Structures are given as C-alpha cells and as structure tokens.
Amino acid sequence: MxxxxxxxxxxxxxxxxxxxxxxxxxxxxxxxxxxxxxxxxxxxxxxxxxxxxxxxxxxxxxxxxxxxxxxxxxxxxxxxxxxxxxxxxxxxxxxxxxxxxxxxxxxxxxxxxxxxxxxxxxxxxxxxxxxxxxxxxxxxxxxxCQPIESFLELKNPSNNIEVESATSLTGLSNGNPRTLGEGDDDVCDTSQQYYVPLSLVERWGSAMDVVYPDSKRCCCFTKSYYRYVKGTGSLLATVQPKKRDKASLKEQCVRYFTPREVANIHSFPEDFKFPDHISLKQRYALLGNSLxxxxxxxxxxxxxxxxx
Known part of the structure; x- marks a missing residue:
C-alpha cells in the first residue's frame, strides 16, 4: 500500500x-x-x-x-x-x-x-x-475540440445591444488598458459588466485575441484577466460580423468570458461555486492560477x- x-x-x-x-x-x-x-x-x-x-x-x-x-x-x-x-x-x-x-x-x-x-x-x-x-x-x-459555445454561461447574447450602451455601462472612456473592476471589488449581477469599452477596443483591438461561439480554440486565461485586455486571455465576440477581422471589432460587441465560463473551460464541475465574499477580480485571479x-x-x- x-x-x-x-x-x-x-x-x-x-x-x-x-x-x-x-x-x-x-x-x-x-x-x-x-x-x-x-x-x-x-x-x-x-x-x-x-x-x-x-x-x-x-x-x-x-x-x-x-x-x-x-x-x-x-x-x-x-x-x-x-x-x-x-x-x-x-x-x-x-x-x-x-x-x-x-x-x-x-x-x-x-x-x-x-x-x-x-x-x-x-x-x-x-x-x-x-x-x-x-x-x-x-x-x-x-x-x-468542442466549440466554445458549449462552455458559455450566457448562451444567447442579444445581437441588438448597442455598442454605445456597452461602452457607457463599463463607465470607462480613457485609453488605459483596464476595465470595470479595477477599483471596485463588488460583484455585479448584470451580464453587461463584461463588455469591453469601445475606447479599449479602439486602442488595443489589434492585440486582442477574439474568438467566436463556434471557435475551437481560445488562449490561456491569466490572473490579470478582466483587469487588462492585452495578453491575458481571449475575448468573445457576441455579434457575428460579416467578416471576421480586427477592422470590425467595434461592431462585434466584444466581452470577457464570465468566471463561470472560465471555470467551465477549466473543466470544473457544474456544482463548483465561489463563496459570495470573493470579488470578481479575485475570482479571475484564482481561475488564472488554477489547473x-x-x-x-x-x-x-x-x-x-x-x-x-
């Protein structure tokens, strides 16, 4: 033994x-x-x-x-x-x-x-x-590989979301490659918090790895995911463009994967949950350091x- x-x-x-x-x-x-x-x-x-x-x-x-x-x-x-x-x-x-x-x-x-x-x-x-x-x-x-859509929590994102509204909901208009949550540890219940501001798309779009629901690959999520958009993990296009290229990113309503979706991609069980007191930033950091x-x-x- x-x-x-x-x-x-x-x-x-x-x-x-x-x-x-x-x-x-x-x-x-x-x-x-x-x-x-x-x-x-x-x-x-x-x-x-x-x-x-x-x-x-x-x-x-x-x-x-x-x-x-x-x-x-x-x-x-x-x-x-x-x-x-x-x-x-x-x-x-x-x-x-x-x-x-x-x-x-x-x-x-x-x-x-x-x-x-x-x-x-x-x-x-x-x-x-x-x-x-x-x-x-x-x-x-x-x-x-299975398609990305098999791991999504928000399976039916609306294609009617205005890009301007996604920008206003993030509350950010500067060019700093940070997103909602950098100074706020509260976990927001609305899915709209995950949309990337247009200002960041315009500045860092060429460096973003954008995937689609039918994609068969996404990049490694790091502990800095959701805090920074460059080199921290893939982003999801919620509006299907006529042509998948970086020139049309502003029309694709790009968002972050939710913590539950990152956990799904890590093959965590369905009953896995974070304690309520764990902030959104902390959830991403823990998932980025996981196996x-x-x-x-x-x-x-x-x-x-x-x-x-």
Whole structure:
C-alpha cells in the first residue's frame, strides 16, 4: 500500500529568470528536494506541474538528479487541454514520479518527455509517440475540440445591444488598458459588466485575441484577466460580423468570458461555486492560477495505476 503521496506545484513564472535556482520563489521547492534523501518515510508518488520551459531549466535538472538519487522513476509530459477535446490552449509541463518498487504500468515511457496523451489511455501495450507538430495534425486536433459555445454561461447574447450602451455601462472612456473592476471589488449581477469599452477596443483591438461561439480554440486565461485586455486571455465576440477581422471589432460587441465560463473551460464541475465574499477580480485571479481538470485528472489516474 502507498504510504504517502506528494504534490509539488511550482511558481508559474519561475523559469523566466535566467538563473532560476537563484530565484527566491524557487527556494521552498529546492529545500524540499534537498530534504528528500533524508526523509524516514519518503513519498511514494510525486506530481509536479509548471509552465513550459521548466523542462530546460537548471531547477528541472536538480529535480531529476535528486529523484534519480532517491530511487524514483519518472515520466514527463507537456500537455494541453486541446489534446483532450477542450478548446483551450494551455500547455503545461508535468512530471510524474514513482519510488521503487512501484512502477508505471507502461515502463516504455520511463525517463521520457512525452507530448501526447496516448500513454494515459493505452496503459497495457506499447505505442509509438506520433509527431503532433505538423500543420495537418494541429488542424485535426482543433477540429476534434468542442466549440466554445458549449462552455458559455450566457448562451444567447442579444445581437441588438448597442455598442454605445456597452461602452457607457463599463463607465470607462480613457485609453488605459483596464476595465470595470479595477477599483471596485463588488460583484455585479448584470451580464453587461463584461463588455469591453469601445475606447479599449479602439486602442488595443489589434492585440486582442477574439474568438467566436463556434471557435475551437481560445488562449490561456491569466490572473490579470478582466483587469487588462492585452495578453491575458481571449475575448468573445457576441455579434457575428460579416467578416471576421480586427477592422470590425467595434461592431462585434466584444466581452470577457464570465468566471463561470472560465471555470467551465477549466473543466470544473457544474456544482463548483465561489463563496459570495470573493470579488470578481479575485475570482479571475484564482481561475488564472488554477489547473485544467481535463488534463490533471487522467494524469493522476495514470499515476495511481500501478503494477505493484
């Protein structure tokens, strides 16, 4: 029987530093690694998650070195929800580790960096990793995803909303790339709070990632989503334009995904709810720092499947 399990979650922006082991945010993780050889009852299973790029860092090298030294076998993955039929581009690094005599059911993947979910489902026979990097494979991957509309809370946005009214409801007319909620923590009940001001569309439209209900992909939501419009996640066009281009954004009534919709895209269960006292900004921040259940659940199931 497994005596103890470990779960490590590293800082998401750790690998941006040139010397990541010198980053103070990595200190606690490195301390845990250094202590592992001296534990009387070391964990039998480990699960590590980080951003893509961690696999080339010196902190990663330290992780693998210590796991090897403490009798662990590893299988590493880079996976995205897109590979599980979810229209969400959020690739992340994962390391699964088991301490001997425990072993993975398919040992052919040991000490490999895997970029396919196939080993999670084909437990009991060997397989060859296919190259998913070609344009044709990426197209097939996107086509296999569910459309964005399957995850929407506000499924029937009105096409009669005047663009000017959406602007006035946000209460912002300056060019600062911020939106309603920057100085107000109250959670508003009206869906109109999610519409992006025209001033921001005019200034930052060229940098926005805009998707549509029938889209098969959206960008990663960050903890700054709803506070800033540039580089924090996709926006949804609620009015179908004749031509989907940046020139017509002002007529598309662009809005933010609601927290419930972001949770849906993260594959959170339907009964998931935030406590009432959690503000709108805090909800987005927590969701931006969360994990995709569609990816993590099969990884954990695979990790807990053992030959012993």
């Amino acid at each position: 497994v005596q103890m399990h470990g779960f490590f979650l590293l800082p998401a922006n750790l690998t941006r530093a040139k010397k990541d082991t010198g980053d103070a945010r990595a200190f606690s993780f490195l301390q845990i690694l250094e202590l592992m050889p001296f534990l009387l009852k070391p964990p039998s299973l480990l699960f590590v998650e980080n951003v893509v790029g961690f696999e080339t860092s010196d902190t990663h090298a330290k992780l693998i070195e210590i796991l090897d030294r403490t009798n662990f076998v590893t299988q590493e993955f880079i996976l995205s929800p897109l590979q599980f039929g979810i229209p969400y581009s959020r690739p992340r690094y994962f390391c699964l580790a088991k301490r001997k005599p425990y072993s993975f059911v398919n040992e052919v993947w040991n000490r490999q960096l895997i970029q396919s979910p196939r080993p999670l489902y084909e437990h009991f026979h060997t397989a060859v990793i296919e190259d998913d990097s070609s344009q044709e494979d990426r197209h097939k991957l996107l086509q296999s 995709s259940i569609a990816v993590v659940a099969p990884l954990l199931q695979y990790l807990f499947t053992t030959n012993l």
